[in-house]
Amino acid sequence: MSVSKRQRARIIRGVQYGVLVVAVVVFALVADWHQLRMAFFDVGVVKALFPEIITTALVNTVLYTLLGFGFGLALGLVLALMRLSSVPPYRWIAITYIEFFRGIPCLLVFIALGFGVPLAFEVALDMNVTVMLSLGLVGAAYMAETIRAGIQAVPKGQTEAARSLGMSHGRAMVSIVIPQAFRIVLPPLTNELILLTKDSSLVYLLGLSLSQFELANFGRDALNEHKSLTPILIAGLLYLVITLPLGQLVRRLEARTAKAR
Amino acid sequence: MTAETTAPGAAAVNAIEVRGLRKAFGDLEVLRGIDFSVARGEVVCVIGPSGSGKSTLLRCVNLLEEPSAGRVTVAGTEVTDPDVDIDRVRRRIGMVFQAFNLFPHLSALENLTIAQRRVLGRDRAEAERIARANLERVGLSDKEAAYPAQLSGGQQQRVAIARALSMEPELMLFDEPTSALDPELVGDVLAVMRGLAQDGMTMLVVTHEMSFAREVADRVVFMDGGVIVEEGTPEQVVGAPQHERTRTFLARVLDPAAAEVGEVAGGGAAGRRVDR
Ligand SMILES: Nc1ncnc2c1ncn2[C@@H]1O[C@H](COP(=O)(O)OP(=O)(O)OP(=O)(O)O)[C@@H](O)[C@H]1O
Ligand SMILES: [Mg+2]
Numbered sequence: 001m002s003v004s005k006r007q008r009a010r011i012i013r014g015v016q017y018g019v020l021v022v023a024v025v026v027f028a029l030v031a032d033w034h035q036l037r038m039a040f041f042d043v044g045v046v047k048a049l050f051p052e053i054i055t056t057a058l059v060n061t062v063l064y065t066l067l068g069f070g071f072g073l074a075l076g077l078v079l080a081l082m083r084l085s086s087v088p089p090y091r092w093i094a095i096t097y098i099e100f101f102r103g104i105p106c107l108l109v110f111i112a113l114g115f116g117v118p119l120a121f122e123v124a125l126d127m128n129v130t131v132m133l134s135l136g137l138v139g140a141a142y143m144a145e146t147i148r149a150g151i152q153a154v155p156k157g158q159t160e161a162a163r164s165l166g167m168s169h170g171r172a173m174v175s176i177v178i179p180q181a182f183r184i185v186l187p188p189l190t191n192e193l194i195l196l197t198k199d200s201s202l203v204y205l206l207g208l209s210l211s212q213f214e215l216a217n218f219g220r221d222a223l224n225e226h227k228s229l230t231p232i233l234i235a236g237l238l239y240l241v242i243t244l245p246l247g248q249l250v251r252r253l254e255a256r257t258a259k260a261r
Numbered sequence: 262m263t264a265e266t267t268a269p270g271a272a273a274v275n276a277i278e279v280r281g282l283r284k285a286f287g288d289l290e291v292l293r294g295i296d297f298s299v300a301r302g303e304v305v306c307v308i309g310p311s312g313s314g315k316s317t318l319l320r321c322v323n324l325l326e327e328p329s330a331g332r333v334t335v336a337g338t339e340v341t342d343p344d345v346d347i348d349r350v351r352r353r354i355g356m357v358f359q360a361f362n363l364f365p366h367l368s369a370l371e372n373l374t375i376a377q378r379r380v381l382g383r384d385r386a387e388a389e390r391i392a393r394a395n396l397e398r399v400g401l402s403d404k405e406a407a408y409p410a411q412l413s414g415g416q417q418q419r420v421a422i423a424r425a426l427s428m429e430p431e432l433m434l435f436d437e438p439t440s441a442l443d444p445e446l447v448g449d450v451l452a453v454m455r456g457l458a459q460d461g462m463t464m465l466v467v468t469h470e471m472s473f474a475r476e477v478a479d480r481v482v483f484m485d486g487g488v489i490v491e492e493g494t495p496e497q498v499v500g501a502p503q504h505e506r507t508r509t510f511l512a513r514v515l516d517p518a519a520a521e522v523g524e525v526a527g528g529g530a531a532g533r534r535v536d537r
Contacts, residue, residue, distance in 0.1 A: 160325055161362035161421075165376035165428060166352030175379055179366050 038228070045230040049222055053231075056211060057218035058238050064200040064214055065242075067128060068135025069193055075136060076143030081173075083148050094144065101141035106199050110134045114206045127212060131203050139196055143189065150185035151177055187253045194243045194250075215239060274337045276301050276432045276463040277322055282331035284317050291317045293487040295331070299432070304464045306474040306495075309484035310510055315467040318484070319434050322465065323354045336431050352380060355425030355433040359440050361417040363409040369396065369420045370405040373427045381428065388427075395423035399453050415446030419453055432463035439470060469514055475499055483507045 003011070082094035101109075113134050118124045125133070154177045162172035182189075201216035208217055219235030277299040284292040291314045299305050307315050320326040322333055324340055324347050333340050340350050364372050373392035377383045383391070396402050399419035409417055418438055425433060435454065439447040451473050458464060458477050468474060474481050474495055481498040483490050485506050491498055502508045 155362075157358060157360050157362040158364065161356075161358065161364070162376075163348075164323055164325065164351055164354070164356035165424070166348050166380040167376060168348050171379055175375055176364055180364075183366065 040229050040233050042226070042228045042230045045222070045226045045228045046234065048226065049231055049234055053215070053218055053222075053234060053238065057213050057215045057235070058241075060212060060214040061197065061200055061239075062242065063128075064131045064135065064203055065193070065197045067132035068139055068196050068200065071132045071136030072139030072143055072192075072196070073189070075140035076147055077178075079140060079144035080147035080151060083144060084151060098141045098144050101138050102145075104138075106134065106138045107202055107205070109138055110202050110205050127203075127206065127208070130206060131200070134202070135196055135199060138199075139192060142195075143192055146185050146188045146192065147181065150181035153184050154180045187250045190246055190250045190253065194246050197239065197242050197246075274301075275299060275334075276303070276336055277465060278332075278334040279318075279322070280332045280334075282318070282321060282333060283329045284314070284321055284326060285329045291487050292321070292328075295487075295489060297482060297489060297492065299463060299465055302461045302463055303479045304458045304462075304466065304477055305480045305482060306478040307465065307467045307482045307484060308469065308471075308474065308498075308510070308514075309490075313484045314487045315484055316436050319356075319436050319465065319467055322434060323351050323356055325356075348380075352428055353431045355422075355428060355430035357418070357421050357425055357433065357435045357438045359437040361409070361414070361421045361441070363417050363421055363424070365409050367408075368405065369401065369407050369409070369412070372409070372420060373424045376424075377427055391427050391429075392423070395426045396420070398426065398456070399423045400449070413446060414442045415449045418442065418450045422450075422453055422457075426457075432465070433457065435464065435466040435468070437467050437469065439468070471499060471511070471514055483510065485510070 079094045079097060082090040083098070085091055085094075110130075113125065113130050158176055158180065159172050162176040163169070167175065200214060203212075203214060204217045204220070208214075213221065215235045215238055219231040222231035223229065275298040279295055279297050282292055282295040283290065295318060307318065309315050317326055321328045322335065322340075324333075328341055331341070335350060335354060338345060338350055340347065363369075364375070367375060370389065370392050373395060374385070374388040377388040377391060378385065393402065393405065396405055399422055401416060401419055401423070404412060404416060404420070409420070412420065418441075422433075422438075438454070439450050442450065447470070451470060454464070454466070454473070455477055466474075466478070476495075478495050480492060481495050482492040483498055483502070483504075483506075490504050490506055491502065497503075498507065499511060502511060
């Protein structure tokens with residue numbers, strides 16, 4: 001007697017569950033639970049991390065991210081408008097900028113601004129300014145393309161209605177097109193904010209003082225001190241405290257946009 | 262209606278004066294020499310088959326399209342003059358679109374105030390006073406806080422008319438203002454337009470509503486293939502058309518059922534009602 005299609009599907013699913021159960025059981029038997037707990041969740045170490053991991057590290061991560069995001073957003077908007085300009089040189093400059101900064105690692109920009117500029121020009125940039133520029137210059141390249149797409153997604157009839165009321169091109173952009181474009185690009189911009197949150201860890205390169213530590217640096221420092229993976233786990237969880245709600249926000253915004261269509 | 266005078270402000274100056282207007286998109290010549298005029302306070306309806314260039318003609322009047330050749334003069338100002346400040350001219354010309362084009366991120370009231378404030382420099386209180394008066398005029402006083410998405414098509418179009426009126430224009434252009442509406446909503450919009458006409462507004466209206474044209478228009482212009490085929494009073498053009506093309510077109514518009522039988526391939530006036 002041959003097996004029907006549905007029976008076969010049930011058997012395959014059963015096998016998959018079986019494999020999973022076996023794997024979990026084997027892992028549970030083999031693993032050294034005590035050592036794992038000491039490595040990843042040493043209560044003594046956890047206690048030692050607080051409150052500085054919040055009051056210094058988390059706060060600095062948020063600060064660096066917002067500095068970079070704010071500057072990147074402003075520059076990205078300017079680049080997007082240049083990209084759409086009717087004056088060709090503006091378009092060329094914007095395209096070159098975008099292609100350049102999208103194509104190189106953020107790490108390289110940190111090195112250039114943190115070490116290259118002070119050596120070449122004999123001026124030391126303020127730490128916060130260095131972070132703002134490094135994250136912002138790269139972020140702007142991505143945000144410019146996002147914003148450009150958003151501006152182009154606003155129906156042509158909107159500009160025509162605005163112009164027919166006597167608005168200049170610039171006024172129509174500012175009052176009518178850009179506000180609508182920002183609603184469209186809010187979800188992708190929030191994604192960019194999540195990426196920047198993680199990229200803010202690159203400031204470790206700059207050699208920070210204790211009060212400037214952000215999450216990744218703080219975690220690494222505590223790892224050396226306590227010889228435990230616990231600080232890394234906690235730092236990772238704190239990144240998730242920032243990024244998971246943002247991800248949730250993106251999904252909500254996307255649902256709202258989908259409904260408005 | 263011969264207005265060769267161009268002195269601005271003179272009572273004899275026509276609201277719209279079009280001479281030798283041509284417009285090409287690449288190789289496609291859409292307007293092929295249009296001459297016509299609209300007197301102050303006159304209501305002119307433009308009719309014609311799809312693709313005949315009606316919208317393009319309207320859009321050339323407020324320079325949403327740039328004419329390839331010819332002259333367009335609006336209330337004594339030659340808009341085709343390269344030195345003219347077109348934003349200044351457009352303030353005086355209201356335009357109503359088939360797709361309404363309300364600003365979706367602004368409430369009905371803000372739709373009416375934004376250009377008053379940003380273009381005319383009126384303060385908020387004055388702009389809102391004028392906006393409310395115009396919302397009342399179109400029968401939507403209770404909707405000032407609503408966003409476009411919360412309004413029916415007919416309500417949106419009436420807000421769009423009120424938005425144009427809030428700039429206190431000297432003339433109004435309508436591009437098929439009721440073509441995107443469900444049949445039961447058409448009447449409200451036409452009633453508003455009828456009221457405007459009675460108040461003496463100069464109106465250039467592209468429409469397929471023959472009863473409106475017959476009743477309200479001082480003059481009807483029939484276009485086909487980028488030229489004006491015939492023009493005259495509604496009685497002349499709609500009632501007793503002189504040209505075969507006009508007769509064919511009217512037969513289709515006035516009796517869509519018969520046209521659908523006669524023209525299976527679609528297109529034409531009957532097809533357009535279905536295609537939205
Ligand atoms: N921006 C444009 N680029 C290229 N071709 C265009 C453009 N706008 C209009 N056309 C063409 O010009 C012709 C006339 O268009 P227009 O919109 O003026 O016709 P219409 O009489 O208003 O038709 P309808 O009744 O369908 O609105 C059409 O063939 C159209 O495809
Ligand atoms: Mg049209």
